[in-house]
Amino acid sequence: MMLEHILVLSAYLFSIGIYGLITSRNMVRALMCLELILNAVNINFLKGNIFSIFVIAIAAAEASIGSAIVSSIYRNRKSTRINQSTLLNK
Amino acid sequence: MILSVLSSLVLVSGLMVVRAKNPVHSVLFPILVFCDTSGLLLLLGLDFSAMIFPVVHIGAIAVSFLFVVMMFHIQIAEIHEEVLRYLPVSGIIGLIFWWEMFFILDNETIPLLPTQRNTTSLRYTVYAVKVRSWTNLETLGNLLYTYYFVWFLVPSLILLVAMIGAIVLTMHRTTHGAVKRQDVFRRNAISFRRTIMRRTTDPITR
Numbered sequence: 001m002m003l004e005h006i007l008v009l010s011a012y013l014f015s016i017g018i019y020g021l022i023t024s025r026n027m028v029r030a031l032m033c034l035e036l037i038l039n040a041v042n043i044n045f046l047k048g049n050i051f052s053i054f055v056i057a058i059a060a061a062e063a064s065i066g067s068a069i070v071s072s073i074y075r076n077r078k079s080t081r082i083n084q085s086t087l088l089n090k
Numbered sequence: 091m092i093l094s095v096l097s098s099l100v101l102v103s104g105l106m107v108v109r110a111k112n113p114v115h116s117v118l119f120p121i122l123v124f125c126d127t128s129g130l131l132l133l134l135g136l137d138f139s140a141m142i143f144p145v146v147h148i149g150a151i152a153v154s155f156l157f158v159v160m161m162f163h164i165q166i167a168e169i170h171e172e173v174l175r176y177l178p179v180s181g182i183i184g185l186i187f188w189w190e191m192f193f194i195l196d197n198e199t200i201p202l203l204p205t206q207r208n209t210t211s212l213r214y215t216v217y218a219v220k221v222r223s224w225t226n227l228e229t230l231g232n233l234l235y236t237y238y239f240v241w242f243l244v245p246s247l248i249l250l251v252a253m254i255g256a257i258v259l260t261m262h263r264t265t266h267g268a269v270k271r272q273d274v275f276r277r278n279a280i281s282f283r284r285t286i287m288r289r290t291t292d293p294i295t296r
Contacts, residue, residue, distance in 0.1 A: 006130060009097055011191065013104050013123070015184070020108035028159050029116045032107055035151060036120060039127060049136055049226070050233060050241075056146050057245040061252035063151040067158040068259040074162050075262065 006043055013040035025082050027073070031066045035059065093133055100126045117159050121152045138226040 013036055020033035038059040045051045103122040110116040124147040131140035224232075234242050 003134070005093060005097060006134065009100060009130070012101060015187075016104045016108060024108070026113050026116075028113050028155065028162075029107070032116055032120050032155060035147075035155075036104060036107060036123065039120075039123060039147070043127060043130070046131065046134070046136060046139060049139055050230060050238075052139055053142070053230070053234075054241065054245055056142060057249060060146055060150055061248050063154060064252050064256045065259070067154055068256040071158055071161065072259050072262070 006046075010040040010043040013037075013043070027070045027082055030082065031063070031070060034066070035063060038062075093130070096126045096129045096133070100130070114156075114159055117152065117155050121148050124148050124152065136226055138230060 017033045017037035017040060021030050021037065024030045024033060038055065042052050042055045042059070045055060100123055103119045103126065107116050107119045107123070110119060124143060128140045128143040131137075131143060
């Protein structure tokens with residue numbers, strides 16, 4: 001009963017995270033939704049509980065790289081909208 | 091009862107991450123999600139993962155994101171004019187996704203879904219637990235440090251690469267001249283007999 005609740009919960013968090021990742025215009029919110037997705041996957045993998053430690057480590061590494069990228073983008077462009085990088089269109 | 095409280099908190103907080111107007115709120119709500127997830131892990135009986143979750147996810151990841159958000163001057167009110175534009179097509183795709191999930195999910199593992207027939211799940215007792223019960227940490231350590239130690243060493247390398255990458259990405263041009271470097275040969279030429287002196291009186295406590 002508990003395990004099934006957790007699986008459905010992780011599926012719900014995953015879908016909310018994907019929705020937020022796709023439809024957010026702010027980069028930081030997109031990164032936080034990515035963390036939500038990783039959390040949902042982490043809950044889903046906990047039935048065999050060795051792998052979740054690696055998921056946590058990868059989430060930490062990706063969080064640091066993501067925030068470094070966002071901060072350097074902000075330093076260059078002075079804004080955090082996602083749809084501002086249209087340089088390839090020109 | 092605790093399960094339903096924690097689960098509903100997770101649901102509401104997950105939704106508020108997306109719908110919060112202030113970006114600082116959308117960083118604070120995943121902290122709530124991680125807390126509730128840790129509580130749910132405690133209910134599952136995974137004590138080690140439930141203790142690791144707040145330490146890593148809240149203490150490291152959410153704090154670093156909070157730093158990033160506080161450094162930027164992000165506009166608070168986002169105009170939600172384009173949210174409903176994608177709703178018909180994405181709603182249909184989302185419903186198809188949910189409908190397909192009911193095909194994949196098995197009836198016996200998830201009895202609370204409407205595709206369930208009248209089956210009861212089997213309960214069995216694990217007798218090895220009654221002889222000597224291992225803690226969660228012991229089982230993890232028994233596998234992770236002996237047979238699968240390569241799996242343990244590779245994430246440490248990944249974290250090292252992430253650390254170096256974060257430093258390299260955020261080091262911009264004005265810090266090239268001001269970064270203090272060490273002269274290796276001068277560092278090796280220092281002899282400790284000339285640099286360390288012994289004090290006979292302590293100026294702080296008399």
